[in-house]
Amino acid sequence: MPVPVPEATVARLPLYLRALHALAESGRGTVSSEALAAAAGVNSAKVRKDLSHLGSYGTRGVGYEVEELVFEISRELGLTQGWSVVLVGVGNLGHALAGYGGFAGRGFRIAALLDADPARVGELVGDQRVQHVDQLAEVVRATGVTIGVIATPAQAAQQVCDALVDAGVTSILNFAPVVLSVPDGVDLRKVDLAVELQILSFHQHRRTALRESREVLA
Amino acid sequence: MPVPVPEATVARLPLYLRALHALAESGRGTVSSEALAAAAGVNSAKVRKDLSHLGSYGTRGVGYEVEELVFEISRELGLTQGWSVVLVGVGNLGHALAGYGGFAGRGFRIAALLDADPARVGELVGDQRVQHVDQLAEVVRATGVTIGVIATPAQAAQQVCDALVDAGVTSILNFAPVVLSVPDGVDLRKVDLAVELQILSFHQHRRTALRESREVLA
């Protein structure tokens, strides 16, 4: 593999995967780049370029086999090996994540739920019982997880992050609204629930500002 | 304003804003691009370029005034005008969003909470009582909201989206894992909670694959 898959392509593969799962459920055996593009909300040239980075899985004049593509994308993303995940912070967001179909349905198994609040310890969420965050190192060792998800309040996040790193977790997904720091060799990604709303605000703001300035001119 | 603010810059402004709020709380009066970059998790050249698109708010040899920058970024993002938001879907994720500091703390007021489940109607979340989604048109008219947030299950999302558009909402933020379609003139953005986890999986996968192939060679 001399040419690595571009990061922008990697970011879209989950999109294609979701669209393909939907297509497979609706009984579609094959898709064109055009149809897949529509289902994923991008344009067809992008789909073809992206998929070409994984190899040649399409048939000219026909399209791509849905099942085959699901497998190849899953493999590329490493979803076929069934990751175990430890989720820290079982508030509303933690509950939402624990019950999220996009996790369990995509090769991610929640191996443990941790929280700092003693009142929540022992609670049953899905098929897992909430454990105290003090057990973190032990839990990570026992379950062998390599991926950690942080859904705690902002103040607790760095401490939890450090604990995860110390315990040997090398991939961390952070939902807390703070910038975390990790040592080299640990992959940290973040989701900020408010960022997109603020971007939306920017566009709405500019649109109404433009409309008003046009009305002034009229 | 002949040169529009680049989209990539807009996407980072919320980051800077969060970092600046934290700096302001800790009593910092002024920041260098270097310090702000560290707090926001980017590099300093980017910070300077980004901020230069808003105007010249820095002082050479000194840096930027924290309070001033907070105001200018907020203004650019349109956060100073206090948007009202309607949130549809009050499950775990909806609860998490309703209680999220990044919304209320940034000029977004939740004007209404809607849900399709009669069992949830009437429930008090924060200072709002959950109303039935059938009231959507009426609620939008009464409150004059222009931003809608969808936190429903995937199956319900397009229907809710259509209802929002019909009611006159022109900016929609979608948390449901489906691609929604909206008419021209409506700005649609999405957050997929599972995408980042899958990207993380890709990197973790590639890392372990590389390590293994190196071990084979050794």
Place this chain on the structure above:
DNA sequence: GAGTGTGAACGTCTTCACAGCA
């Protein structure tokens, strides 16, 4: 004919490196 795979053109974003100002 239909639709993939891909070089080439184009556009956008990032980074560098330094002139210029406080």
Place this chain on the structure above:
DNA sequence: TGCTGTGAAGACGTTCACACTC
């Protein structure tokens, strides 16, 4: 001297357009 603001260079990503294949 310290740090901003910015042209210029380079990396990266997108889109076009068409040769090629089924």
